Amino acid sequence: MPDCLFCKIVAGEIPATVVAEDDQVLAFKDINPQAPVHVLVIPKRHIANTATATESDEPLIGHVLRMGCRVAVEAGVDESGFRLVLNRGPDSGEAVPHLHLHVLGGRRLAWPPG
Amino acid sequence: MPDCLFCKIVAGEIPATVVAEDDQVLAFKDINPQAPVHVLVIPKRHIANTATATESDEPLIGHVLRMGCRVAVEAGVDESGFRLVLNRGPDSGEAVPHLHLHVLGGRRLAWPPG
Numbered sequence: 001m002p003d004c005l006f007c008k009i010v011a012g013e014i015p016a017t018v019v020a021e022d023d024q025v026l027a028f029k030d031i032n033p034q035a036p037v038h039v040l041v042i043p044k045r046h047i048a049n050t051a052t053a054t055e056s057d058e059p060l061i062g063h064v065l066r067m068g069c070r071v072a073v074e075a076g077v078d079e080s081g082f083r084l085v086l087n088r089g090p091d092s093g094e095a096v097p098h099l100h101l102h103v104l105g106g107r108r109l110a111w112p113p114g
Numbered sequence: 115m116p117d118c119l120f121c122k123i124v125a126g127e128i129p130a131t132v133v134a135e136d137d138q139v140l141a142f143k144d145i146n147p148q149a150p151v152h153v154l155v156i157p158k159r160h161i162a163n164t165a166t167a168t169e170s171d172e173p174l175i176g177h178v179l180r181m182g183c184r185v186a187v188e189a190g191v192d193e194s195g196f197r198l199v200l201n202r203g204p205d206s207g208e209a210v211p212h213l214h215l216h217v218l219g220g221r222r223l224a225w226p227p228g
Contacts, residue, residue, distance in 0.1 A: 034226035051183045051192055058176030062167075065175050065200070069165045072202070078165055081203025085227045086179070088186070089195025093225050104227065111207050112148035113199045113216070114223035 001046045006098035010044045020074065024060060025067045027103075036106025037075040037082065041068045047099040049088050061099070068103045077105030083113065115160045120212035124158045134188065138174060139181045141217075150220025151189040151196065155182045161213040163202050175213070182217045191219030197227065 001007045008014040009028065016028035019039055030038040041064050047053050053061060065084060072082040082105030087094040092114075115121045122128040123142065130142035133153055144152040155178050161167050167175060179198060186196040196219030201208040206228075 050179050050198065051186070053176075053180060053183075055177075055180070058180060059173045060176065061179050062172030062175035062177075063169075065164050065179070066167060066169070066172060069167075069202070072165070077203075077205070079203065081201070081205030081208065083202070083206045083228060084164065084200040086198040087195070087223075088183070088197070089191075089193065091191070091195030091219060091221065092197045092223050094195065102227070105205060107205065109201075109206050109228035111228060113218065113227040114197060114225060 001098070004046060004098050005096050006042050006100060007046055010042070020067060020071050022067070025064055027067055027071050030102065035104040035109070037072070037077050037104065039071045039075070039103040041071065041101040041103060043099055048097050049094070049099050050086055051088055053099070064099070064101050068101045071103050072105055075105065081105060083109045085113065115212070118160060118212050119210050120156050120214060121160055124156070134181060134185050136181070139178055141181055141185050144216065149218040149223070151186070151191050151218065153185045153189070153217045155185065155215040155217060157213055162211050163208070163213050164200055165202055167213070178213070178215050182215045185217050186219055189219065195219060197223045199227065
């Protein structure tokens with residue numbers, strides 16, 4: 001998608017601090033971190049959000065989540081714990097319309113989650 | 115899993131307010147809701163958490179997420195917005211070791227998410 005911020009990061013047109021990558025997904029640090037570990041995991045292929053995803057996208061979405069866990073392991077927060085978050089729509093504060101998973105850890109995460 | 119609370123809900127041994135179901139997943143109201151809409155979506159098959167899930171579980175995990183979106187649509191919060199949350203480990207407050215997706219909506223959800 002030409003005007004998509006995250007597609008531009010995938011294409012290398014906008015810099016990001018990449019922490020993990022494979023052929024399907026990219027993981028990079030959130031520029032406005034809310035915890036000691038705060039990484040975004042996105043599919044390289046443009047999917048607007050979980051609500052527009054189709055059944056054929058399910059393996060890729062599952063892969064995004066598993067990569068989120070791998071990021072947590074590599075950041076050393078898998079034992080202490082971490083939270084995976086997907087936002088959709090105005091009430092959630094969703095900012096970029098390219099599916100992205102927040103991985104937060106490294107501190108106690110309160111309940112409710114916002 | 116014999117001692118798993120959520121497996122017992124799937125088996126009908128413990129009651130729950132089911133809001134959606136298919137052959138793979140079950141969605142039911144959280145008994146301690148943190149928002150006007152607060153539903154849990156679980157795979158019927160026992161998966162401990164996202165961190166123990168394997169590559170072969172990815173389609174099922176993706177399906178759990180898509181069901182979370184369907185729940186949001188059916189609850190009428192897809193336009194206003196909603197948040198999907200997965201907890202793992204002590205810092206996150208994870209309470210039941212059977213993979214479960216929180217779907218929260220119906221109010222403004224603050225940032226950070228906990």
